[in-house]
Amino acid sequence: MTAALTGTVEGERVSLAATGVWTAERAAELERMVDEAARRYESVRSVDIDLQKLERLDTFGAWLIERLQRALTARGASARIVNLSDTDRGLIDEVRQVNHRQVNQQTAVTEQAPNRVLTTLDSIGRATAEAGWSLVLIAHLLGALTRVALGMLAHPARLRRTSIVHHLERVGLRAVPIILVTTFLIGAIIAQQGIFRFRPFGADIFVVDMVSVLVLREVGVLIVSIMVAGRSGSAFTAELGAMKMREEIDALRTMGFDPVEVLVLPRVVALVIAVPLLTFIGAMAALYGAGLVCWLYGGMAPAIFLARLREAIWLPTFEVGLIKAPFMALVIGLVACAEGFEVDGSTASLGLKTTASVVKSIFLVIVLDGFFAMFFAAIGM
């Protein structure tokens, strides 16, 4: 199966014979032949494109023949297609029509070359506006959620208990194993590092102070929040995004339901209940891990560890961590749901928003933790 375009000069007239199979498989070499022929015969007055020995033709071949004819005609030559079979005529005609329309439209649509400085400024501006906009969206959702929650106070029966329990199981109960393992390891690692560094100074015992304060005040709630953002926040965004794509949210709205009430409130309530519980479990697991390492690696008897623990921490240490937890949960829930509602029709935006949901909620959780640190320092906790 070959394809060729051979030209024979007969005085003023050139006959170009297209032979063989002019189909997609051959299109790359055919394009070279066609462009070369158009260049070579540009000064010729009259060209016949002879299709008599053409074996097969598809859109690709027809397009190239049309391109050849157009190129020759554009330079003032008269180019004709001769010996066109009836089966191929329809295709050639169709392609010619299509091409005319395309040429007409292309002259109408003139594309401007983008200015690089402007596009950079443009994307910086857009990114800034977008960051601000996402805060506005979160605030908006918080407002809507507050309104719905206040409405619930008047009609507590409308609270979707089944939905809340369902989400509680997903974000709370099912997260327990992974939270236990992670925080246990974090506690163990901090204790090991502490013993390793403090021992040269004979300050082994203060490892207990470090681990307990760190775990109860900061690390426990942060680790749990980050795990929940990655585990449940992403799931919420993907769920709501997919529902948005499939018009399920529009369906809810037309039936007179408020998506914030039906979808967001149960999820956020479940998070607000689950995250403090997980934080508590996580803190205990971390202390257990630390105690175990102190005993097995540091040779500190459990009784000594517990006695020191009693001195190192007091109730507010524990409270600080737990007070923060529901706020972290609220931030994660709001960001996840706000991003989910922002998904548009494309699958790419679903991925983009899910990523954004996790990144933004982890970032906001850490920023919030910073504000809490200042707040608790100010009130002396």
Added chain:
Amino acid sequence: MSTTEPVISVRDLVVGFGAATVLDHVTLDVMRGEILGFVGGSGAGKSVLMRTIIGLLPKRNGTIEVFGKDIAAANERERRSIERRWGVLFQQGALFSSLNVQQNVEFPIRENLPDLSPRLIAEIALAKLEMVGLGADVRTKYPAELSGGMTKRAALARALALDPDIVFLDEPTSGLDPIGAAEFDDLILTLRRTLGLSVFMVTHDLDSLHAICSRVAVLSEGRVIAAGPIETMLASDHPWLTSYFRGKRARSVRH
């Protein structure tokens, strides 16, 4: 234009999921150059047959030959070359949502014919879009921004990107208004004439069956109970055929 040479020939095909048998010894031919309308009740397994032929579902028994080659026996390269010669229009269009319309049509060309110049790829893609009646304003749009009719057209342009010999259409006119559906029928007729296509069309649209199908095959209870020109269907006494082709909804179509 149709000949007696089958491009697709399905013999004794059995397909099932778990305990359910959806297709029970189905035998069916699609001839070169014809438009075969494939009808049957909802859930009868029309789409299952189409998806089995194009290799998306496994079969339990029987043979499927496309262009005279048994698909199950074909090696990787033969399969690729067969796949290159068919195009599929899925019911929902199945356009890649992260690519715009022009990129969607360019995709199969670029992947299958990597030697082509970007200019030719773009020109052919635009030509295909023009052929299905989509203008230059649509080419930079993303699938999410298209109407139902435009999605079907764009998906058809993508199915036709490599000049296939066979196109599979899964309910091409569903979700289109009658004018749009009639235009789509005309489009398929025109394309068959200019490109020499064979068409396997799953449809419920009685208008399409009357207007463009050279032959109709009917699937019921896992078997092809009848196949032939629409006139044969109308003349048949089979109760299912009678209610389908001469039922209440059909009456207005025939006159």
